[in-house]
Amino acid sequence: MTAATTASATSSVARHLRTLLPGRADLAPVRTSWRRDLLAGVTVAVVALPLALGFGISSGMGAAAGLVTAVVAGVVAAVLGGSHVQVSGPTGAMAVILAPIVAAHGTAGVVTISVMAGIVLVLAGLARLGRIVVYIPWPVIEGFTAGIAAIIFLQQVPLALDVTVTGGERPLAAALDAVGQAGLAQSGTALGVTVGVILVIELCRRLPGNVAGALVAVGLATGAAQVLHLDISRIGALPTSLPAPSLGVVDPATLAGLAGPALSVAALAAIESLLSARVAAGMAPTGRPLPDRELVGQGMASIASGVFGGMPATGAIARTAVNVRAGAQSRLAAVVHALCLALVVLVGAGLASLIPLAALAGVLIATAFRMVNVREATTLLRLGRGPALTFLVTIVCTVALDLITAVEVGIVLAGFFALRRMASTSRVEREALPGPACPGDEHISLLRLDGSLFFGAADRVLDEIADSRAWVVILRLSQVNLLDSTGAHRLMELMTQLEARGITVLIKGIRPEHHDTALRAGVLGALRHQAHLFEELPPAVEHARDHVRRELAHRPTTVDRAL
Incomplete structure (x- = not known):
């Protein structure tokens, strides 16, 4: 730790301690409101x-x-x-x-x-x-x-x-x-x-x-x-x-x-x-x-x-x-x-x-x-099952157990319902490729992930992608609001499985706040090539179409059209 960092930390502690003590500002209202x-x-x-x-x-x-x-x-x-x-x-x-x-x-x-x-x-x-x-x-x-x-x-x-x-x-x-x-x-x-x-x-x-x-x-x-x-x-x-x-x-x-x-x-x-x-x-x-x-x-x-x-x-x-x-x-x-x-x-x-x-x-x-x-x-009883049940369970725990346990149980229950609601908003949407249709587009799957990719939703969302039979899968991640370690790890496992089956995975639009999590969880490392990470959709689609054209050139008579 440098001297400047130490001095800054000391100054921050001193400011915090000053906010904890009485001061002249406490007496200011008394002059007019006594x-x-x-x-x-x-x-x-x-x-x-x-x-x-x-x-x-x-x-x-x-x-x-x-x-x-x-x-x-x-x-x-x-x-x-x-x-x-x-x-x-x-x-x-x-x-x-x-x-x-x-x-x-x-x-x-x-x-x-x-x-x-x-x-x-x-x-x-x-x-x-x-x-x-x-x-x-x-x-x-x-x-x-x-x-x-x-x-x-x-x-x-x-x-x-x-x-x-x-x-x-x-x-x-x-x-x-x-x-x-x-x-x-x-x-x-x-x-x-x-x-x-x-x-x-x-x-x-x-x-x-x-x-x-x-x-x-x-x-x-x-x-x-x-x-x-x-x-x-x-x-x-x-x-x-x-x-x-x-x-x-x-x-x-x-x-x-x-x-x-x-x-x-x-x-x-x-x-x-x-x-x-x-x-x-x-x-x-x-x-x-x-x-x-x-x-x-x-x-x-x-x-x-x-x-x-x-x-x-x-x-x-x-x-x-x-x-x-x-x-x-x-x-x-x-x-x-x-x-x-x-x-x-x-x-x-x-x-x-x-x-x-x-x-x-x-x-x-x-x-x-x-x-x-x-x-x-x-109002709470009318808001839905989650708030109503949390309210009633907290009352019962307060009376039957003790106050601190009631708060703990209530917070856990409220968190469970909040996570379940958050998970319900997470989904995978199949999108049409932009621009005029090209030969081989049926072998490209453009998938947009919406909502939160976290431990409560990762398995359900990503399982919808695992059965894909496309030659190229483009994952649009720009609409993912939350990416936790579990979601990133499951995404890495999915990408590894698809690549092992010969399916090329392209990623478009990882948010800056998710980049470190994706990097540390191995998401970026699971890409076949770092050129498969894109900021914009058109280059990703063009890369996918080039890949399909090359595949069609090598196997023109054996085409699996199932997606």
């Missing part, structure tokens, strides 16, 4: 409070962990993340993936996983992996989201019925177990609170203005439970201050066993945060998000959350959308949201401890319903 940002931050905090408590409980970490995560991770991600208007904190998807981890490793294990996953995200940002989200197909994203919504709903069934179930059960099994244990008196009261909260939230959604339906519903449910002395489960004691940072719970001996869950958490955090940032960019004219910086910011947020005893955090699409609709233009709004929640910890923990768990179940069930975009789901 009033709107303050209002937006308060609005988001009102929406985020019941969600933070609910997702903390759903994860198994407890309401306090959800609140701590919203405060600590919310500030860190707002300052270090790659979006001006992203709001981060505990989310339904993360609660879903954490529930079995809490059952298996306890809350201390999740704290360690939060730090480990954060480190993975930071390294992913440094490695420029922020654009991975563009490789996730739309049916997978929608199926993933709908599956999460289904799990969130199932997780709330025990809370809505005020029933305790065995930890670590699959959401569907736990929901069925809760239904089996439900009693009319206790469960009926709790279920009434849940349904009431859902109805109030839906009513507030229909009112003009940005009414915080979740907070109103939870407030009414808490007040009613106190006044009527309802015997239902409550959140219980919450901390009146943020816990001191500590890494004392990290046990080095457990790190190897937690590596798998940490990678799953990191993958989910990356996918959800990058998707949320992309959605935010489409909603607000605040500039494109920086995906690598977003990974670093979310990684640092999860590390900080774990140090304070919280859970891993991600960008939250619903809260980010509220932030944008409330007029946020800068990172100040997300910071204010976190500070407002910190104020709740300091002065409102006693009141928050009285919230019925059934009320939070209602908030999360209403959230789950809104997560499913019925219009887009209907």
